[in-house]
Amino acid sequence: MGKVLTIQPVTRIEGHASIAIELDDNGNVKDTKLHLMSLRGFEKFIEGRPAEEVPRIVNRICGICPWMHHLASVKAVDACFGVTPTPAGHKLRELCQVMAHINDKILHFFFLAAPDFVIGPDSDYAVRNVIGIVKAAPELAQQVVKMRQLGQMMLERFAGKAIHPIAGVTGGFAKPMTEPERVGLLRDTETLLDFAVYALDFAKNNVFNKYLDVISKLGTITTGFLGTVDDNGALRIYDGKLRLMQPTGEYVDFPCSEYTDYLAEHVEPWAYAKMPYAKSWKEGFSMDLDHPKGIYRSNTLARINVCDHIGTPKAQAALEEFRAKFGRPAQFTLLYHWARLIELVYACERTIELLQDKSITDPNIRAKVEPKAGRGVGCVEAPRGSLIHDYTTDDNGCIVSANLIVGTTHNIAPMNMSVKQAATMLIKDGVYDQGMLNKVEMAVRAYDP
Amino acid sequence: MSYEPKIIAFCCNWCSYAAADLAGISRMEYPSNIRIIRVMCSGMVHPETVVEAFNLGADGIMVLG
Amino acid sequence: MAVRIAEEWLHSCSGCEIAILNIGEPLVELLSVLEFVHIPVLMDHKYYGQTGEGKELDIPEADVGIVSGGVANEEHLEVLEEMRKKCKILIALGTCATHGGLPALMNNWDVGEAHKQIYQTVTTDACTVPDQNVPKPLDRVYALDEKVKIDLMIPGCPPNSQHIAGAILSLLNGEEFKLPTKSVCDTCPTVRKGKGDVKKVRRFLENAAYIAEEPIDKMRCLLEQGFMCMGPVTLAGCAKRGAPSCIIARVPCRGCFGPVRKGGNQMLDMMNALASNGIDFKSVIDRKNLLRFSGAHGLIRQQRPTE
Numbered sequence: 001m002g003k004v005l006t007i008q009p010v011t012r013i014e015g016h017a018s019i020a021i022e023l024d025d026n027g028n029v030k031d032t033k034l035h036l037m038s039l040r041g042f043e044k045f046i047e048g049r050p051a052e053e054v055p056r057i058v059n060r061i062c063g064i065c066p067w068m069h070h071l072a073s074v075k076a077v078d079a080c081f082g083v084t085p086t087p088a089g090h091k092l093r094e095l096c097q098v099m100a101h102i103n104d105k106i107l108h109f110f111f112l113a114a115p116d117f118v119i120g121p122d123s124d125y126a127v128r129n130v131i132g133i134v135k136a137a138p139e140l141a142q143q144v145v146k147m148r149q150l151g152q153m154m155l156e157r158f159a160g161k162a163i164h165p166i167a168g169v170t171g172g173f174a175k176p177m178t179e180p181e182r183v184g185l186l187r188d189t190e191t192l193l194d195f196a197v198y199a200l201d202f203a204k205n206n207v208f209n210k211y212l213d214v215i216s217k218l219g220t221i222t223t224g225f226l227g228t229v230d231d232n233g234a235l236r237i238y239d240g241k242l243r244l245m246q247p248t249g250e251y252v253d254f255p256c257s258e259y260t261d262y263l264a265e266h267v268e269p270w271a272y273a274k275m276p277y278a279k280s281w282k283e284g285f286s287m288d289l290d291h292p293k294g295i296y297r298s299n300t301l302a303r304i305n306v307c308d309h310i311g312t313p314k315a316q317a318a319l320e321e322f323r324a325k326f327g328r329p330a331q332f333t334l335l336y337h338w339a340r341l342i343e344l345v346y347a348c349e350r351t352i353e354l355l356q357d358k359s360i361t362d363p364n365i366r367a368k369v370e371p372k373a374g375r376g377v378g379c380v381e382a383p384r385g386s387l388i389h390d391y392t393t394d395d396n397g398c399i400v401s402a403n404l405i406v407g408t409t410h411n412i413a414p415m416n417m418s419v420k421q422a423a424t425m426l427i428k429d430g431v432y433d434q435g436m437l438n439k440v441e442m443a444v445r446a447y448d449p
Numbered sequence: 450m451s452y453e454p455k456i457i458a459f460c461c462n463w464c465s466y467a468a469a470d471l472a473g474i475s476r477m478e479y480p481s482n483i484r485i486i487r488v489m490c491s492g493m494v495h496p497e498t499v500v501e502a503f504n505l506g507a508d509g510i511m512v513l514g
Numbered sequence: 515m516a517v518r519i520a521e522e523w524l525h526s527c528s529g530c531e532i533a534i535l536n537i538g539e540p541l542v543e544l545l546s547v548l549e550f551v552h553i554p555v556l557m558d559h560k561y562y563g564q565t566g567e568g569k570e571l572d573i574p575e576a577d578v579g580i581v582s583g584g585v586a587n588e589e590h591l592e593v594l595e596e597m598r599k600k601c602k603i604l605i606a607l608g609t610c611a612t613h614g615g616l617p618a619l620m621n622n623w624d625v626g627e628a629h630k631q632i633y634q635t636v637t638t639d640a641c642t643v644p645d646q647n648v649p650k651p652l653d654r655v656y657a658l659d660e661k662v663k664i665d666l667m668i669p670g671c672p673p674n675s676q677h678i679a680g681a682i683l684s685l686l687n688g689e690e691f692k693l694p695t696k697s698v699c700d701t702c703p704t705v706r707k708g709k710g711d712v713k714k715v716r717r718f719l720e721n722a723a724y725i726a727e728e729p730i731d732k733m734r735c736l737l738e739q740g741f742m743c744m745g746p747v748t749l750a751g752c753a754k755r756g757a758p759s760c761i762i763a764r765v766p767c768r769g770c771f772g773p774v775r776k777g778g779n780q781m782l783d784m785m786n787a788l789a790s791n792g793i794d795f796k797s798v799i800d801r802k803n804l805l806r807f808s809g810a811h812g813l814i815r816q817q818r819p820t821e
Contacts, residue, residue, distance in 0.1 A: 005566045006562055006566040007560065007566055008560060009554045009560070009561065011554045011555070011558045012555065012556060012557070013555075015528075035648055036648070037587075037649055039651070040617045041620050041628055043631075043635060044620065044631060045620050048800065050717055050799055052717060053718075053800070056768060060529070060615070060616045060671065062528065063526070063527040063529020063530065063531065063532050063533075064529075064532060066527075066529065112556075125559060125564060126557075129556050130556050131556070134542060142539075145538065145539060145542055149536065153538075156755075156759075160761070160762035160763030160765065163532050163533060164770070166763050167763040167765065169721070169765070171720075174721055174722075175721075175726065178727060260636055263637060264638075265637045267638060267644065268644065269641075269642065269645060269646045270644060270646040270648060271648065274633075285639075366720065371717070398799070398800070401635075403637060405637065432565065434564045437566070
């Protein structure tokens with residue numbers, strides 16, 4: 001009987017997970033499992049709630065990306081009630097969403113992922129963290145903390161709350177933007193854009209080129225991808241159509257309201273999280289490393305792969321450089337980090353675009369709303385992937401049933417595969433150590449679950 | 450479903466509790482999921498007490514007096 | 515000597531951890547006098563040893579323990595009990611930890627039945643509820659103080675970063691830490707004119723009446739405008755920029771800091787407040803929703819079959 005190595009909890013990720021690596025008698029990897037430990041049941045307990053309250057409830061699904069749940073939910077409620085938000089309401093929502101992406105990416109790259117690269121994957125766990133970075137590179141750390149704080153406080157100043165927002169409302173937005181607010185936010189975003197460009201350069205020089213060897217091997221699997229694009233195929237994160245790409249690069253586009261024709265969710269008895277897969281490929285579901293079936297990935301690398309181009313200049317230049325190096329679709333798992341920083345640049349540039357347009361200060365921010373029976377699907381690109389909220393309401397405008405596909409879950413099956421790939425590659429003949437196990441976790445961390 | 454509600458009866462010492470006592474002496478049967486709490490006056494049963502009983506698991510409350 | 519801190523998250527969303535980070539630059543200074551010994555969101559300390567060979571869940575000893583999230587499964591309980599054992603002072607951070615928070619809305623249903631339904635949505639393939647090597651759910655969601663002794667409660671969804679920093683600093687200096695004791699209304703600058711002619715509360719289907727260029731203290735109280743606002747029955751603490759944070763967005767309060775008094779019941783208190791002001795309490799369409807942040811401690815109970 002071989003033994004089982006347990007990595008519990010998986011750390012520097014957002015949720016609760018553990019990894020079990022089962023070794024055979026010779027000490028080689030027989031199987032691995034990524035156990036997702038938590039189930040809160042939002043789909044159930046929003047039943048009966050008035051739909052307009054739900055965006056203020058489901059934001060608690062995730063404290064790191066509450067804006068994404070808030071806005072996907074607001075869109076779904078709009079669709080249930082058959083209301084179209086006013087143009088200014090729409091713009092303010094998108095603005096908050098892209099601003100939230102800025103913070104999220106700084107947080108993930110520098111606070112959660114960077115210690116593996118800046119301090120080193122094999123270093124002692126007591127220093128391999130953001131506190132270690134504060135001690136090893138105080139200037140960088142000070143700058144990072146300052147920039148993330150700036151981003152959070154911009155949202156808090158304008159929208160009342162940065163964590164668990166309330167300002168998105170069915171029909172539009174709860175408060176208009178004043179001219180002084182617009183000018184202030186624009187000035188701050190320009191600072192953030194400078195930092196984003198610096199961060200991308202920093203990472204290219206000090207992380208990606210240095211660890212290219214690891215990047216090309218660790219956790220690499222071959223899958224399809226899911227992301228959002230506009231009618232011209234440009235990267236979008238607030239709205240657009242979903243694009244599902246096969247590993248070969250062929251793709252189909254569809255409106256999010258038709259998601260049930262393309263996606264389904266598989267459940268394994270050892271993980272609470274469901275595992276979405278591409279039903280429309282008609283090949284079923286399998287996490288076999290050599291012959292995966294139905295497996296696609298979401299999150300940054302997926303969006304960078306599915307888009308034809310990016311609508312903002314600096315991010316487009318970064319995309320071209322990335323694509324020249326790794327092709328399309330790029331499959332190396334650790335490239336998620338690189339793609340994340342390209343999106344950071346995009347999010348800053350897009351925020352500036354939105355703020356430069358003075359019509360964002362239009363006071364007509366909320367359309368008239370009548371609660372009624374209906375069904376509505378809302379989708380946004382959360383940092384962790386395409387986030388889908390699907391509600392049905394009764395005559396009183398209260399929720400009858402709900403179905404949620406949360407961004408992270410698209411990547412549960414791919415993460416399992418990456419863990420298996422990494423563990424099999426690293427652990428041989430019963431030899432393993434802390435550094436190896438941390439590298440297995442790095443394969444998970446890339447997905448930013 | 451085998452749902453057995455828990456019912457708390459706050460009974461006044463001078464009337465309803467005496468009546469319950471008499472029921473006992475007369476060997477009359479009543480379901481065991483009614484739990485009697487003797488109080489010196491039903492007027493002393495504060496609404497907060499009723500709420501607390503619900504929070505602690507009671508399904509129904511009677512205040513008798 | 516540095517103060518050792520251990521942090522854990524249970525039935526939570528990580529918003530409390532983000533609130534810790536939102537302390538911002540002062541946090542960097544604090545780090546020179548704090549030593550984190552365990553904090554899964556930032557640091558790689560493992561329960562069963564770094565190579566996973568330990569048999570018993572182990573968290574290092576610490577002076578201060580911070581726990582966010584409620585208790586909903588066996589693993590949460592095990593971690594919480596270990597934290598209590600290893601930490602001299604244990605802080606419950608966030609409304610999930612202090613009052614159950616939103617996940618405690620689940621207490622309205624039988625957990626087993628609800629889970630079955632969650633695994634039967636339109637997109638889910640036929641399956642049974644996962645039960646292998648995943649922690650077994652408890653019968654309901656509990657606040658931390660229902661399971662272990664808690665030394666300090668810092669509610670809020672999310673909690674106020676200044677409270678977190680304040681609590682840590684007071685502990686460092688050996689001072690007592692005091693949270694606000696008043697209601698959200700006491701920190702709200704909106705204009706109140708006393709009992710009005712509101713007879714029913716409205717759903718938030720249209721925006722409040724206000725002039726965007728004018729500051730909050732020129733806007734009429736949202737409850738007096740007829741919107742359900744839970745300021746009167748909610749603990750203060752969210753006002754960081756001169757007004758409660760939802761009011762800054764011109765949106766009514768939903769009670770995320772929990773009841774004003776310990777052990778209070780936000781739903782009953784709100785109903786009382788409405789009724790005593792001559793407002794028809796039946797105009798509240800979803801009463802249980804008023805307990806959406808404080809449903810632990812047996813306040814939200816399983817619906818029983820009605821015959």
